[in-house]
Structure formats: structure tokens, C-alpha cells
Amino acid sequence: MAQETANKFIENVCNHLVRNMNITKVEEHFKAAIEMQRKSAQSQVDFWDMLMMNMLYFTENEQVLEKEFLKMLEKKEWLKTTVLEEELLMHQMRIRQQVAEQMDAAKELFHKQYVTENMTEEDIVYDYAYSSAGHSMRVDLLTVLVSTPEQSKVLFNADPQETIRIINGYIAYRTDGIINKVKL
Numbered sequence: 001m002a003q004e005t006a007n008k009f010i011e012n013v014c015n016h017l018v019r020n021m022n023i024t025k026v027e028e029h030f031k032a033a034i035e036m037q038r039k040s041a042q043s044q045v046d047f048w049d050m051l052m053m054n055m056l057y058f059t060e061n062e063q064v065l066e067k068e069f070l071k072m073l074e075k076k077e078w079l080k081t082t083v084l085e086e087e088l089l090m091h092q093m094r095i096r097q098q099v100a101e102q103m104d105a106a107k108e109l110f111h112k113q114y115v116t117e118n119m120t121e122e123d124i125v126y127d128y129a130y131s132s133a134g135h136s137m138r139v140d141l142l143t144v145l146v147s148t149p150e151q152s153k154v155l156f157n158a159d160p161q162e163t164i165r166i167i168n169g170y171i172a173y174r175t176d177g178i179i180n181k182v183k184l
Contacts, residue, residue: 006158007166009151010141014170017140018178027182030129034184045111048121051128052110057099058131064091065138066164073160078149084142125184134175141167 034051041047068087072078079087099106113119145152155163 002157003159003162006155006163009154010163010166010170013141013144014137014174017137017144018174021178023178023181026133026178027184030132030182030184033132034125034128044121045114048114048119048124049107049110051124053099053103053106055128055131056102056106057095058135060095060099061092061135062138064088064095065142066168069142069167070160070164072146073155073163076153076156078146078152081143081147084146088139122184126179129182129184130175130179133178134171137171137175138167141171 037050037054038047041050065088068079068084068091145155
């Protein structure tokens with residue numbers, strides 16, 4: 001019962017996050033971000049690499065957010081919003097540094113992936129948009145939860161691992177819904 005209550009709460013928060021979303025503005029945001037990357041690239045492959053490096057950054061951030069969230073669920077205590085923001089900023093700086101250090105090796109893997117998976121620019125652009133939207137939603141969800149600690153403590157009664165799994169599922173579902181509506 002506690003897990004069902006937590007799941008419903010997560011569903012409601014995710015619904016709240018996307019309820020008034022203006023898909024046209026989301027599409028414009030992605031197009032602008034993608035165009036900025038394209039203009040700063042030296043070549044098509046360089047452009048693809050930039051998007052892929054961003055996806056690597058989003059993936060690394062997702063893992064950190066999940067760990068931070070799991071710690072709070074296990075301790076049954078939300079960090080203060082300012083503390084969470086500081087923690088995330090520190091992690092983001094560290095991740096940026098790590099991604100920069102991995103750049104050459106990562107690009108080598110990307111270049112193989114472009115060929116072996118027969119990737120197109122459209123594939124990469126949409127994967128980038130999906131990763132970006134998922135990252136934003138994950139940060140927004142966590143921010144809502146820590147900024148509404150009284151309401152969000154309902155999650156403390158549920159299994160932490162299952163709660164993370166449910167959150168990941170809702171984020172994937174909502175992100176799919178968003179990305180399927182945009183034309184990039």
C-alpha cells in the first residue's frame with residue numbers, strides 16, 4: 001500500500017511537471033540549442049560528437065541524481081533545497097571535468113558507433129533531445145520533492161529501490177511523450 005501511494009504521488013508530480021508544457025516552446029528550445037551546437041562545430045562529425053558528449057554528461061548526471069535521491073530515501077530525510085543545489089552544482093562541475101578528460105576516448109567510441117549502428121544525424125539529434133529532456137525532468141522532479149518535504153515524505157514509506165525504478169519509468173514515459181511531439 002505504501003508503494004502504491006508513493007507511485008501515485010510520483011505520477012501526480014510528473015503529471016504536474018508536464019501539464020502546462022508548451023510543446024512549441026520546447027521544440028524551439030531544442031532547435032536553438034541544437035543550432036548553437038551545429039554552428040560551433042567544425043564539421044558534421046564534430047557536431048555529432050558535441051551532441052554525444054552532452055548525452056554522456058546527461059547520463060553521468062542521471063547516475064549522480066539517482067544516488068543522491070536514493071540516499072535521501074534511505075535516510076528518510078530530504079536535503080534542503082539550497083544544499084541540494086550546492087551538491088548538484090559540485091557534482092556537475094566534477095562531471096564536466098570527467099567528461100572533458102574522457103573526450104578523446106569517448107569520441108573514438110562514438111565514431112565506431114556511428115558506423116556500426118549506421119547512425120544518422122536525425123538519430124543523434126533526437127537522442128540528444130531525449131537525454132536533455134529526461135535530465136531536465138529528473139532535476140525538476142527532485143527539486144519539487146525537496147521543496148515540498150511535507151508532501152514528499154510519503155515516499156519514505158515505500159521501498160527506495162522500487163521508488164527509483166518507478167521514477168525512472170515515469171520520466172522515460174513522459175520524455176517519450178514530449179519527444180514524440182516535437183519536430184527537430
